[in-house]
Amino acid sequence: MQYLLMLYANENVWSQMTPAERxxxxxxxGAYTQALTxxxxxxxxxxxxxxTTATTVHVADGKAQVLDxxxxxxxxxxxxxxxIDVPDLDAALAWTVRHPGASHGxxxxxxxxxx
Numbered sequence: 001m002q003y004l005l006m007l008y009a010n011e012n013v014w015s016q017m018t019p020a021e022r023x024x025x026x027x028x029x030g031a032y033t034q035a036l037t038x039x040x041x042x043x044x045x046x047x048x049x050x051x052t053t054a055t056t057v058h059v060a061d062g063k064a065q066v067l068d069x070x071x072x073x074x075x076x077x078x079x080x081x082x083x084i085d086v087p088d089l090d091a092a093l094a095w096t097v098r099h100p101g102a103s104h105g106x107x108x109x110x111x112x113x114x115x
Contacts, residue, residue: 002112009105045082
């Protein structure tokens with residue numbers, strides 16, 4: 001079953017980190033991605049651009065409302081995602097607790113609804 005791991009984090013923290021902290025963070029994400037790949041469970045994933053680049057679309061009464069910015073204004077923003085294919089929620093959660101972002105943000109785990 002496929003699960004989407006969505007990382008929510010304060011996107012301004014990265015710019016406040018020292019170069020050494022950024023290097024350590026990038027290495028942690030690289031190691032996590034490699035572990036998923038080696039285990040054969042990684043379907044896809046990527047880091048998202050800053051929330052200021054988001055465009056939000058809502059259609060009401062047949063009219064589109066297009067707004068600049070993210071859907072929700074909050075301290076944490078959707079920063080990236082991993083799509084994994086594992087046997088069940090327990091396996092997805094086992095991978096999630098290893099996610100580097102779980103220690104400095106929040107990772108939401110959601111099953112994919114196959115169509």
